Amino acid sequence: MMNQQQSSIKHIGVLSSGGDSPGMNAAIRAVVRTAAHYQLQVTGILHGYQGLIDNEMIALDECSVSQIIHTGGTILRTSRCEAFRTKAGMETAHTNLKQAGIDGLVVIGGDGTYKGAVEFNNLFSFPIIGIPGTIDKDLAGTDYTLGFDTAVNTAMYAIDKIRDTATSHERIFFVEVMGRDAGYIALHSGLATGAEAILIPETKTYIDQLVAQLERGWKRKKRCHIIIVAEGDDAGGAMKVAAEVGKKFNSIETRVSILGHIQRGGSPTVNDRVLGSRWGFAAVEALIAGKKGIALGVINNEISETPFEVAVKEHGVVSEELLNMMYILSS
Numbered sequence: 256m257m258n259q260q261q262s263s264i265k266h267i268g269v270l271s272s273g274g275d276s277p278g279m280n281a282a283i284r285a286v287v288r289t290a291a292h293y294q295l296q297v298t299g300i301l302h303g304y305q306g307l308i309d310n311e312m313i314a315l316d317e318c319s320v321s322q323i324i325h326t327g328g329t330i331l332r333t334s335r336c337e338a339f340r341t342k343a344g345m346e347t348a349h350t351n352l353k354q355a356g357i358d359g360l361v362v363i364g365g366d367g368t369y370k371g372a373v374e375f376n377n378l379f380s381f382p383i384i385g386i387p388g389t390i391d392k393d394l395a396g397t398d399y400t401l402g403f404d405t406a407v408n409t410a411m412y413a414i415d416k417i418r419d420t421a422t423s424h425e426r427i428f429f430v431e432v433m434g435r436d437a438g439y440i441a442l443h444s445g446l447a448t449g450a451e452a453i454l455i456p457e458t459k460t461y462i463d464q465l466v467a468q469l470e471r472g473w474k475r476k477k478r479c480h481i482i483i484v485a486e487g488d489d490a491g492g493a494m495k496v497a498a499e500v501g502k503k504f505n506s507i508e509t510r511v512s513i514l515g516h517i518q519r520g521g522s523p524t525v526n527d528r529v530l531g532s533r534w535g536f537a538a539v540e541a542l543i544a545g546k547k548g549i550a551l552g553v554i555n556n557e558i559s560e561t562p563f564e565v566a567v568k569e570h571g572v573v574s575e576e577l578l579n580m581m582y583i584l585s586s
């Protein structure tokens with residue numbers, strides 16, 4: 256337990272920013288309840304960094320965060336804020352924070368949120384702790400990000416259903432999952448559903464190889480294939496890949512299914528509720544301990560701390576083991 260008496264932090268602000276992710280509410284609840292435990296004041300900032308600029312703030316106490324741990328989305332709402340990329344926007348945000356008497360901030364979001372935190376810290380040296388809230392799992396310094404587990408389970412259930420109809424109709428399905436720059440959702444949902452191919456931005460996609468695989472399958476009377484395409488794959492999204500494949504292989508009927516934003520919503524899994532709670536708790540303790548400029552994570556089930564700059568520089572390396580396994584199991 257921390258010694259709050261010696262800390263200069265008396266009033267914490269909390270916001271969620273960028274794409275929402277299941278588990279954000281669990282994290283907000285933990286921030287508020289931990290702060291209350293240490294007798295700190297808590298203010299919720301609405302609509303992410305935009306709310307800092309527009310001064311949209313609400314007082315939060317233990318009761319404000321009742322009945323939310325099981326809900327998807329974020330009670331604080333969120334946005335992608337262009338104005339916060341400007342010096343003028345940041346100055347307004349800083350003035351509003353100071354006027355509200357907030358002396359430490361917890362930001363829940365992904366790489367855009369962390370980049371904003373880096374710039375803000377460079378300008379004002381303001382204490383900020385980050386919680387990795389993104390379904391994409393595209394941050395370094397952590398094994399998981401908040402919402403990834405829920406998103407990948409949502410994708411898995413959807414792909415299982417697609418498999419049923421693909422089998423009945425003997426079709427190839429190109430299923431697009433989220434992941435602008437990262438293939439983790441594609442890789443994990445593809446492995447979990449026994450996909451015949453998984454196309455991800457981290458590896459080069461060769462349409463000819465895919466076509467050759469489908470032809471081999473055709474020769475041994477395989478009529479149903481699930482091809483998972485990460486939206487950020489270098490060959491394009493599922494529509495584009497299906498069209499390219501269709502130019503060279505049309506022995507089997509194909510369909511495209513884009514899972515889209517259903518992957519971002521829904522009640523968080525156990526993993527995301529517990530991780531969100533652990534990170535919310537750790538974020539408040541980190542601020543009380545005088546830490547700043549760090550992104551929380553989890554490595555080997557221990558809470559980790561990584562400078563924002565490092566967390567956004569690259570996303571975690573896709574495991575060679577999983578990649579090799581993907582090629583062997585999905586052929």
Ligand code: F6P
Nearest residue numbers: 274275389390391433434435519
């Ligand atoms: O939050 C991450 C993410 O879901 C990406 O996987 C996706 O590319 C992007 O957000 C979509 O963002 P938006 O909802 O703003 O279109």
